[in-house]
Amino acid sequence: MTKIIIKILKKAFLHLLFWVVVWFFFSSFFSVGSSNENFIFWFSTLLSLIAIVSSYVFVYHLIPNFLIVKKQKLFVLYTFYACVFIVCAVLMTVVFGFVFFYNLEYQKMPGLTKNSGVILVCVLLIIVLASAFKILKHNFKSLEEKKTLENKFLQTKLQLKEQELQFLKMQIHPHFLFNTLNTLYGFALKKSDQAPEMILKLSSLLDYILYQVDKPLVHLQDEITHIEDYISLEKSRFQEGLGITFNKNIDIEVFEISPMLLLPFVENAFKHGSQINGVVEVTINLKVDENELNFTIENSSIKKENSKKGIGLENIKKRLEMLYQKDYFLEILQEDNVFKVNLKITKKNDE
Incomplete structure (x- = not known):
């Protein structure tokens, strides 16, 4: 039980560390040309939340339930829905900054935070990285399981081979012994x-x-x-x-x-x-x-x-x-x- 708890805590820490790094990436990238730290903090936080939700949807639902089990049509369909959600969420984040931090003065917003295309690419990049890691992890695990099965098969094959060899030896023993004892029996009769x-x-x-x-x-x-x-x-x-x-x-x-x-x-x-x-x-x-x-x-x-x-x-x-x-x-x-x-x-x- 303790090992399971430690494993869960370790996994949670790694996830948290990854998303902290992502937040700092957004914060550093979109702060170029802006002195409004409060806006950058909330803007980066919202983008991080979009990336987190979208990434976990792909990593824990779409990829294992559709892509890996080769339900490609459903995977493409739900990926389209997810992309629509991501685009809408990114646009709403831009509107959020435009309305609450710059009082509808669009020209005062930093250049990068106004460019919906750049924002969308950054979010999608994070989602793609998370999804790629999930696929690589699955492939590695599959290779390990395949290797384990091959090793078990080879061990079973070796055991069967050893058992068959022992069986053949057991047949040779009485066969050879019977003929040799016949020879000795003949000499015993002759004294x-x-x-x-x-x-x-x-x-x-x-x-x-x-x-x-x-x-x-x-x-x-x-x-x-x-x-x-x-x-x-x-x-x-x-x-x-x-x-x-x-x-x-x-x-x-x-x-x-x-x-x-x-x-x-x-x-x-x-x-x-x-x-x-x-x-x-x-x-x-x-x-x-x-x-x-x-x-x-x-x-x-x-x-x-x-x-x-x-x-x-x-x-x-x-x-x-x-x-x-x-x-x-x-x-x-x-x-x-x-x-x-x-x-x-x-x-x-x-x-």
Whole structure:
């Protein structure tokens, strides 16, 4: 309540200050060639009253109720009525000075106070200034409101994007985990001596997909380490039935990517890879320089009719679109005996 009162008092003070300045302007301007201080005081006061009434009619009624809401015809009509009132009021002010201060002796009146045109221009100038200030204030307020709405829209859009990313991650977790646990289950049935080592690597993978994946970015080397752990798990499962090649050419120490960005492609290659001549062939090439990441993975595959696509690749496509927009290129090819993925990510300048 106190803030509202202070705001009202501040506004009233500024209005009062403005009209005092206007009165002094009239008093100084029309006093040229006149020594009758009493006449100049009342003449300036009457002109100020005309300017005050007319300005507030425009500022608080005609402009907000007609001009701003685009009722131009009514605004023009009421502006005409207001101008008629202003002209009549100015003429009556001249007559007032002529009758009460100069006893109908027109020639004794100061030159400026006899010129109705000059008086009218001065009054209209004040009204135009007040009206222009009102319009500028409205436009500024509209821009601020538009900017606020745009910011709210962008915040909402960002929140929706973050929620969708979280949803995609939630889908990736069980999808990837289910396939990895299947591998471990197979070793448990065989009672393999490699099971403890596999459990250790699986534990590292679980930590990555359950906790590290919530980070916006991770070092590329972290993703590579977990890819290698996953490959090791798959080697243990496939034994002699797997031919794997992982070529790395990295010319930069620090390159950050979104977590679990490359690993689903590797997992997909093993899950959907087909044995040709008793071997699943998987070839991975990773090349990274200062500006770009190039990732290519191929796996042997027998093209099947009406094959169903898993959620892994679909989710990764959505994530790439949301995270990198125009800064990536993804190509997925299904040939006779090869399934191939080409991914190119351009490093952003702010990374």
